[in-house]
Amino acid sequence: MNGEIRMVSASGILGYGFPEASLAAALKTRPHMIGVDGGSSDPGPHYLGSGKTLNSPLQMKRDLRLLLRGAMELNIPMMIGTCGGAGGEPHLQACAEIVREIAAEEGMHFKLALIHAEQHKDFLKRAIRDDAIHPLGKTAPLTEDTVDRASRIVGMMGPEPHLEALRNGAQVILAGRGTDPAPWVALATHHGLPPAPAWYAGKLLECACNAALPKKHDCLIATVGADYVEVEPANPELSCTPLSVSVQALHESASPIIRHEPGGTLDTSACVMQPVSERRVRISGMQWTPAPYTIKLEAAECAGYSAITFAGTRDPGLIGQLDSFIAAVIESSHTKIATLGIPRDRYRIVIRLYGKNGVMGDWEPLHETRSHEIGILAEVVGDTQEIANAALALMRVTLLHSDFPGRLCREGNMAFPFSPSDIERGAVYQFSMHHVIRTDDPLSMFPIEYQTI
Amino acid sequence: MVKLKDIAKACKSKNAGPFELTLDVMFDNPETFDKVRRCGVITRERIAALYGVSPSDVLLTEYPPALAYKATLPRRIVSGAIGDTDIYGAQQHAPLLDLELPL
Numbered sequence: 001m002n003g004e005i006r007m008v009s010a011s012g013i014l015g016y017g018f019p020e021a022s023l024a025a026a027l028k029t030r031p032h033m034i035g036v037d038g039g040s041s042d043p044g045p046h047y048l049g050s051g052k053t054l055n056s057p058l059q060m061k062r063d064l065r066l067l068l069r070g071a072m073e074l075n076i077p078m079m080i081g082t083c084g085g086a087g088g089e090p091h092l093q094a095c096a097e098i099v100r101e102i103a104a105e106e107g108m109h110f111k112l113a114l115i116h117a118e119q120h121k122d123f124l125k126r127a128i129r130d131d132a133i134h135p136l137g138k139t140a141p142l143t144e145d146t147v148d149r150a151s152r153i154v155g156m157m158g159p160e161p162h163l164e165a166l167r168n169g170a171q172v173i174l175a176g177r178g179t180d181p182a183p184w185v186a187l188a189t190h191h192g193l194p195p196a197p198a199w200y201a202g203k204l205l206e207c208a209c210n211a212a213l214p215k216k217h218d219c220l221i222a223t224v225g226a227d228y229v230e231v232e233p234a235n236p237e238l239s240c241t242p243l244s245v246s247v248q249a250l251h252e253s254a255s256p257i258i259r260h261e262p263g264g265t266l267d268t269s270a271c272v273m274q275p276v277s278e279r280r281v282r283i284s285g286m287q288w289t290p291a292p293y294t295i296k297l298e299a300a301e302c303a304g305y306s307a308i309t310f311a312g313t314r315d316p317g318l319i320g321q322l323d324s325f326i327a328a329v330i331e332s333s334h335t336k337i338a339t340l341g342i343p344r345d346r347y348r349i350v351i352r353l354y355g356k357n358g359v360m361g362d363w364e365p366l367h368e369t370r371s372h373e374i375g376i377l378a379e380v381v382g383d384t385q386e387i388a389n390a391a392l393a394l395m396r397v398t399l400l401h402s403d404f405p406g407r408l409c410r411e412g413n414m415a416f417p418f419s420p421s422d423i424e425r426g427a428v429y430q431f432s433m434h435h436v437i438r439t440d441d442p443l444s445m446f447p448i449e450y451q452t453i
Numbered sequence: 454m455v456k457l458k459d460i461a462k463a464c465k466s467k468n469a470g471p472f473e474l475t476l477d478v479m480f481d482n483p484e485t486f487d488k489v490r491r492c493g494v495i496t497r498e499r500i501a502a503l504y505g506v507s508p509s510d511v512l513l514t515e516y517p518p519a520l521a522y523k524a525t526l527p528r529r530i531v532s533g534a535i536g537d538t539d540i541y542g543a544q545q546h547a548p549l550l551d552l553e554l555p556l
Contacts, residue, residue, distance in 0.1 A: 041471050044533030044540040137472060137527065138510075246518035250477045254469045254525040256516045273518065303535050350536050359544050361536070363504055363529055381535050430534040431471045 006031040009205035014038040015055025022219040026234035035183040039082025047086040049300035049429025054085025079183035087177025113165035117176025139434040150299040158262030160442035162186030180206035196288040211248035212238040232280040242273035294436040301432040305385040306425035307392040311414035347382035458550035466545040471532035479521040486520040503548040
């Protein structure tokens with residue numbers, strides 16, 4: 001080893017796909033590992049709450065098969081962070097099942113590490129009593145009730161559990177929820193590189209060719225040295241430029257220069273970017289400042305059961321008095337729902353008006369509605385699906401048939417595009433924790449299980 | 454006066470985690486970026502006013518390497534919670550588009 005290591009990220013998220021030729025080109029550079037981030041909280045709380053994977057098994061299997069073949073051919077580690085989208089136990093097991101299937105189909109043998117990220121409620125309640133959990137932003141302190149209500153709770157692991165699995169000889173590492181750069185930081189650390197370039201490389205790699213132009217789901221190669229990182233897309237049609245790499249720092253982060261991670265902060269304010277070629281950029285000057293070790297907690301709880309209906313109105317008279325019409329419909333719906341014996345505190349009505357403020361709600365700066373038609377998405381979230389369905393059905397009838405001043409469209413106020421018009425959405429979830437837990441041991445919350453495949 | 458949408462290369466919004474929204478404005482060239490910086494219109498008070506939040510809730514960063522401004526503020530409703538309208542936070546940039554700059 002000449003003090004440099006090369007790491008590959010196949011794509012932005014496991015299952016999003018990448019060109020096979022790009023992976024082949026990346027493997028020709030003899031990388032020390034290949035990996036891909038498997039998760040994101042971006043698609044909302046449904047996946048963490050329900051245990052379902054973000055991408056389908058077919059999508060994940062396609063990507064995993066190519067990555068496993070590459071790792072076996074070069075005898076290098078293959079590492080996946082935040083498996084299955086949300087990184088809970090069902091998400092991790094879904095990925096492990098696919099990996100075992102592929103290994104059986106292809107006659108592969110390796111040591112597999114599964115790193116678990118789900119957290120026990122009793123452990124967290126003890127941590128609350130020990131004053132080890134602290135809120136982020138304006139969030140209130142964590143309560144034991146919030147812990148009890150959660151459908152699923154994960155901790156976002158740092159690189160240490162991946163590093164432990166590498167040191168124990170695992171070649172394929174599948175991890176639950178973690179900070180996105182974790183697999184690459186671990187590999188670089190395993191080869192003796194310091195945290196600043198390791199974290200910088202990890203942050204670029206987790207979104208793969210988001211740091212390239214044109215942005216694509218494609219493979220990115222990072223070469224990491226003691227005080228620099230060089231990045232280059234595997235696909236010759238793509239380029240990394242100082243600007244494209246800088247722009248990546250803006251992506252989905254609160255600050256482009258300060259990034260808080262377990263155990264420290266990455267500061268890129270003094271970074272220098274130099275083009276090495278038309279497609280390759282060298283970055284130096286990143287800094288890592290150690291901080292007390294904390295793990296971010298993520299949880300989803302069931303918010304109720306939802307039913308929705310969608311309709312449109314093309315009546316100018318109604319559109320001209322939309323706000324008072326909707327207010328009257330909601331009030332009338334409440335009255336009718338009460339006759340079913342459903343108390344007001346057991347359901348919530350949400351109306352989204354497309355053509356008025358359906359996208360921005362109260363943040364919409366334009367108050368005058370100029371559309372000639374308005375789309376109405378009516379939702380009821382109830383304590384049970386039965387309540388949601390019944391309340392929504394009454395709401396739908398009330399939208400369709402309520403009178404309003406000057407009404408000419410006396411056979412119906414709404415155009416419903418579907419029969420049946422009401423759609424059950426089942427359980428709906430909400431993110432319920434925005435907290436960190438202080439710990440002295442980066443490993444203890446993330447048990448590692450080894451399997452010989 | 455010009456509007457931001459007429460001189461920006463990108464003006465976009467996105468979640469920064471489920472609890473925060475981040476707004477990015479990027480320019481084509483250093484000259485435009487410098488003019489915008491000098492005119493002093495993009496401040497956290499101005500962003501806060503556009504979104505009806507308190508200035509203390511807005512983290513504004515000038516980021517010259519990407520010829521960009523980044524502003525991060527709490528989401529109106531946590532991503533996916535009851536009443537949310539934009540899970541990814543990808544369509545909350547419009548109030549910035551008509552921001553007038555004395556250039």
